[in-house]
Amino acid sequence: MILLNNLSQLQQYNLAYKEDLYFQPIVLPTDVSLQGFLPKQSQNNYNIEIHLMSWDGDQFISDITHSCKVLFGISNNNQNYFNVQLKNFEDFEKYDVELFILKIIIKNNNAHLFSKLTEPYRRLKTSQICYSVIDDNSMILISKTGYIKINNQVFQFGQGLQDAGFDIDYNEGNYYIYVDCQDSVQANYTLNGEDISLEFDIVPTQYLRYDGCQLPLIKISATYNCFDNVKNAYYGTPKSFLNYSQNDQNLVHQNSFYIAGQLQLQPAEIKRNITFLGKPQRVENIEKLSIIGLEVFPDWKMREIESALSGRRLFIDGVEYIYRGAKAFTRDEVQGSNSWILKTEIENAPKVNDFTCIEDCITNCYYFVIPNGNKNQDYYREDKTKIGDTYQELIEYFSSLNDVISVTDVDVSTVGCYVSAVIKIDSFGYVPSFIYYKMPLNEYRIFSKYDDCTTPVKLCEGASGCTIMASAISSSLVTFEGCMYPTEITSYTEIPRKYEPFRYVYLGEEWNDVNSYDFKRYNDNTVDIYFQAVGPDGLTDLIENHVLTLDTPGIPSVEINDSYENISIFINTIGQLFVTGNTTNNMLTIKLTYNI
Structure with missing residues (x-):
């Protein structure tokens, strides 16, 4: 709701030919939320009066200051401002008021500062x-x-x-x-x-209690990062308070209002990612809806709706939707009208089907391996906020995530390397890409591992200190590389192959956060490549993304086309490695073997 300087500015005194007067509907007292900015003055000792007026502004009904929350403060960018929010309908019921405007009078040190009016409201039963x-x-x-x-x-x-x-x-x-x-x-x-x-x-x-003539309403709400530069409003808490005896220190301005309108379902938008081999890799289904206004809006209301659509997050009837942006209004086609028609498109969060290279219906889980330290130590989220300082709090954090089916503390004696703890998460939805243990620093970052729920094989990748169960070995000589060992060993001798390690000579800038890599060329001209890195937030869909260029020992004589988990991998004859597919929580893992 806007604030006007005098009665002559009200819409009702400036109606165009065939334009109807618009009344802002309110349901709860808190739907009346007003804000204004004040000039800087040497002394700050404020007083405020809030008057309930007839809808045309000609008649004073009651002083309702006692029915309002008020805050006078200084914003983060040093503006003096005030917030007003209605907290009850006591005087409205006393005088049976349905249509009204509000008048705000502010004084500083008993000197008149300004007087402001709202456009008219309609109180709904x-x-x-x-x-x-x-x-x-x-x-x-x-x-x-x-x-x-x-x-x-x-x-x-x-x-x-x-x-x-x-x-x-x-x-x-x-x-x-x-x-x-x-x-x-x-x-x-x-x-x-x-x-x-x-x-x-x-x-x-x-x-709402409908009376047969009332249009259906939807509630539009928006949130911001403190400032809305479209509406010129401040949604943060005050940096400091101005002198007012009844300051409500918890009062924060809000952009939330009802309009006559409805949501209408539209056909979904479907996006498919296809691999080099022509297989579907990932499918996004984006459900679309239209917001349709069931009445026309004046200029000031159009701007208020546009400011909500310009917010950081958009909610309709308490449900969050994504608004990608477009022209939301067209001029009313009735000749002589100065009003606007609302129709624009919003969408639900994308629903994703991942079709990886794993056989259908194989169950996979996410694992977090705590490499060292005590189980009970500090743990942190991806944004470096603290989860807790006990292992149980970490378990409870994972259990609280949406779509998590189960969280299991794995017996580390069954793991083939020395680690402090292993957590298995069975989920069909979001799992964090990584967490921190001990301190929120990169060297204490733990990435999730995507592996088989029954017989995981990746838990010891990157770990040191192998454990070998003596009971599983009979009359054998075995040399281990890494921390993987066969579950049953019979009498044989295995001699490790000699290999030449090598590096990459180029790394794509989006993959500079490398978790680990291991490139080997063996004497028989076989090459093993393992590479894992984290990309920036939002980098999920990859189409011929140039990840890196291999050094000379790893360059193949013919083009390599292969796949691993949810990506297709292509290496050309100058060693450039490209991937197509999608990352897992922004993490890219490449693992393949080929002949030079």
Whole structure:
């Protein structure tokens, strides 16, 4: 909502031919959120009055300053500003007010500073409904070893709740149990021999009571990195406070409002990555929707909607969508109107199918190998924020990630090298590319390993100190390279082949964060290549990406076409190595053997 200097600037006094007056709909008191900027003055001792006025601005109804939260502060870029947010409808109900404008009067040291007006609002009638949210994991525990308690009544989940009049919805991993707003909801279950009791919050929400003529509404919200340079607004906390006796120090400005509109499903956009060999490697399905305004908007409202579409994150009815940007408005086609029509496109987060070179339906997991130190030590996320200082907190962090099926502490005595701990994560969704242990420095970074869930073979890659089980060896002479050993050894003698190590002479700039590499040329002119590096955020789709150029010992006499996991690999006769496919959480792994 904009602030105007006087009545003559209101839309209702500047209507074009065939233009209708627009009333901003509000549902909750907090939907009224206003902000203004103040001049710099030598003394700062502020007073504010907020008046409830008739919708045309001609009639004073009530002073509602007591019904508002107010903050006077200084922003991060040293601007004096104020925030106002309505906290109740006490005076509106007292005087039965539906259509109104607000007038803000500010004084400094009792000297009049300015007086501002809003465009008109329309207060919509609502009713309240309450619910509790119980996530999938908690519900599994409740179903196995516990019960739900609503007030003094006990229910086994799925038995009697609906009969007792409780509605239940399930959406994206959460159960919504609708209750009376005065109820209490409790879960009781047993975990690892310990009895646990949890109180679930009661969440009240308002819904509109339609009268048959009212258009459906959608709520648009946006977030920013402190400043919105489109709307000229500040969304951060104050650097310091100005002198006002009733300062609400927690009040932050918000850009959230209702419009008459609806979301309309559109055909999805499908993107396919194809390998050199013509096989599908990765498919993205992007669900599209249209935002359609069901009424026309004046100039000032068009600009406010555009500012929300210019924010860092966009939410419609509390659900986050991606807005890639476009012209969102066209002029109303009614001749003589000065209004605008809203229609633009948003999308859900992409849904991805990865088709790797692994056979269909083989189960793979992610592993994090803690190479040294105590199990209980500091652990950090990718952004270097702290996870915790115990191994259990690390386990709980992985367990809390979306789409994680299970997290297992692997018995390190079964691993063929000396490590402190190994965590196995079974997931069909996001897993971090890496974590830090001990300190958030690159030398303490641990990358995830993608390997078979039953018989992993990569856990000791890059590790030192091999362990050999004496019981598995009978009358043999074995020389180990690396940390991999056969599970059963019979009588034989294995002599390692001689090889020449070599390097690369060029490295693509996006792959300069090299985790490890190992290039060998053997006496029989066989070459083994292992290379692992992390690319920048967002570098997931690769099409003929020039990763590196091999030194002379590794240059083949004929072109090499091969594949490994989720990428296709091509090496030409001058040693340039290209890949096509997609990375795993921005990490590229290349492993192949070829003849010179």
